[in-house]
Amino acid sequence: MAGSGGPLSRSGLRGREAELEELQTLITSVARTGSGGLALIQGEPGIGKTTLLAEAVSRARAAGFSVGLGKADELHHIVPLSSLATSLLQGDPPLLSGDTFGDLARHHDQRIWLVERLAEAIEARAGSTPVLICLDDVQWADALSRFALQQLPTRLRTSPVLWILTGRREPSGPAEEVLAAATGSLPTITVPLGPLSGAAIGQLADDTLGTAVDAWVRDLLDGAGGNPFLAVEMLAGLRTVDTSTEVMPARLVVGVRGRLKSLRPDTLRFLQMGAVLGRRFGFDDAAALCDRPAAALIPALEEAVRAGLLDDDGEQLVFRHDLLRQAVYADIPPSARKALHREAAHRLVAAGRPPADAVPHLLRGSLPGDEEAVTLLRRAADDVLPVTPGLAADLITRALDLAPGPGPLRFSVGEQAILTLTRAGRNREALSAGDRLLADRPPLEVFGRLQAALGGTLWTMDLTEELRRRTEAALGVGGATPEVRARLAALRALALSRGRDLTAAREAGEGALRDATAAGDREAHVLALSGLGEIALNAGENALALARFAALSAIDSVFLPEEIVAHLHLDDFGSAERLLPRAAEKAGTTRQAMLLWAQGQHDLGLGRLDDADAGFATMERLENEVGIPVQQVNGRVIRSRTALLRGDREAAREHLAAAREGLAVRPNPGNTAAVRFLEAVHAEAEGDTGLAVDRIRQVQREGSFMRWRLLRDWVDSAVRMSLRDGNRELAEDLAAQAEAHAERNPSVPTATGVAAQARGLVRNDPALLEHSVELLSASPRPLARAAAYADLGRVFLAAGRKDRAVAALAHARGAFAEAGAHAAAAHQQRALEGAGSGGRRAAGAARPVQGWGSLTASEEKVARLIAEGHTNRSAADALVVSPHTVNTHLTSVFRKLSISSRVQLANLVRSLPVH
Structure with a gap:
């Protein structure tokens, strides 16, 4: 049989014509439309993902794309952003320079900041040429790269940036997470690769051995199961065999393991050590694991390279395919693997390598009681905590599992585990771990430290009464150091800030602050100031709250x-x-x-x-x-009320539903009161004043501190609801509450003005309402002024003072309209028309839902800046807002205009009539 020995580079493309055409269509679409796209190539190892990716890269380069191509590695996933770095730093030219990437990486403790800066850098490149970013074997990407990949495609969807990832099929794995995050925001496709057909395998054989392939060879290839890589490995073995006779290949060494068995023992040993180290490994590291001088293993390296098992890129050795590494690795007995991983970790540390290089081996090979492993895992957890707290939690949990029984090391690791798990949002695990450690009856000093560590967990879980109980118990038994006592005292004050006796809470907080100052403990100082700031806000003492938080931010x-x-x-x-x-x-x-x-x-x-x-x-x-969902309930409450002011009832109801869902997850008093107040606003809008007043009463029962936190700006709405329901007693209580708040904040125009407004509503007193308008003229809050003018106008109108009423109502209408509160403006317009003086109608009251006219004022500003060529960052700087907010506006603009790229936006803006 003639063996032409043709190149194998196209072997993975045989039978992949349809998949390649699908990728080609997406490449063409991104280049033509100027909008983003994402493709995920999935399949089992050796099925041809990398080969198909390489062909897509070749075609994209031919289409003018700037390309970054990288590969994740199974054992090198601890270093943050290392996987994506391989994509961004490779190319001609690279998508990012080494200096630029290094500058960004120094800020990797700011995850969201980092992703935004990466987006800006990629966006800038995409402004002059379409960009393709590829990552092979995404299932092994490090945690920060996975986070970035879940954000960047959506963030860059309006620029010509195409993402192509390859990965194994893993339900809920990293590849699926990235795809799910992008789906619905930009074009996405999944390209599944199944086994090749018999015809395609036959073509592959023809490519390799020539067209006169014997029948027995084709039968042999059936054993590859349609996997092109395995088929190529079999064919590579056949190319070295005399096939002039049709001897059945029972004696023939085929497949990967067969090739390995043909190697010299030294070479196989060398490959096994490399397989333990990972797909990419250093020659010196493998030689050290072999316990041989590097020079003595040069023949083994040469044989492995000649056999097509390893590539040498000049810096590291690389298994030509991970299936080869897996085949080598699988032949090492399991107990030997664990021992080799332990040895690899020790040698890497001894060579001065960072903990991140040793940790993957520790996770595979460490045994309970290995204190060196515990130390390295703790260091690695600290290193990655700021940027990938979930990974840090996994590492420190493993360290806790390995730490020897009750003793100083275990308790120290346990304290770190509590703090790390809490930072990662795994609060129940943190509480469980802490309680298990406490059950071991630690010394009193350790007992105090563990309870202090659990303080943040309990506060995050809204278990303030449990926090108070535990801190008081820990303080009561004694034995803690001054620093820990100060932290416990500050945590107790923080817990008391949610109680009804704020005087006692303040005394506890001030005592905790003195203790923190005396102990010189920064953490206790921060906790004490946080507690005192919360207490001051809950008591309505805004100037004191500012002093506390200013001192806190100075630290x-x-x-x-x-x-x-x-x-x-x-x-x-x-x-x-x-x-x-x-x-x-x-x-x-x-x-x-x-x-x-x-x-x-x-x-x-x-x-x-x-x-x-x-x-x-x-x-x-x-x-x-x-x-970390801290303010989501409150944010939805505000957005729902804002939607009602703007006249978007559907959005208002959606926000109410989301607020209720958030309350079910975090049913603390603050969230409960906020949602009940929102329900009151909705009930009033629907004409059910009885339900509205019932909800206001519930807010009042949540605790006195909620009166200051929730109703400081909205008490006028609650008073009006009460009066409409005929509940004068509740209205009086609310007005008195507003006056008490004004007494605590006499220099705040909004506080004094709203208090006068509330009392004027209760008394139906035009003079008091006029006074409220005068006080609020010094307030920077236009909606508060507009509401006071509206109340004054209604009272004047009821008193028959039409001219004064019309002036006040017109002022309210204009202020509401300027703020975008179109429903509120329309309400004032109807009142004016009822008074026989409609005047001009409020602008924008009937905004369409699609097209240029549907854009809000802010969206229009963003649209025009982006159309002029601004990036999100420069547009944000021009508008003095966050780039994240610009991105939110831009998302709405593209949806309302039914477009998908900045190019389309620029064309649309150019087509608008010039005013």
């Missing part, structure tokens, strides 16, 4: 959002505006969402309803991304 800038919100409670929007850019520069992983909460409160206060709604929507998305 740690990640608390700047709390300081910003405290300024807003004092109507100090100028200071808030100065702090927002500073906070944006310093916000960390879990604080980006909190910063958006502060920005949303700022925009809401200034009557920028569009920006506020986009900010709260973005906040919820970011909280979902990091798995």
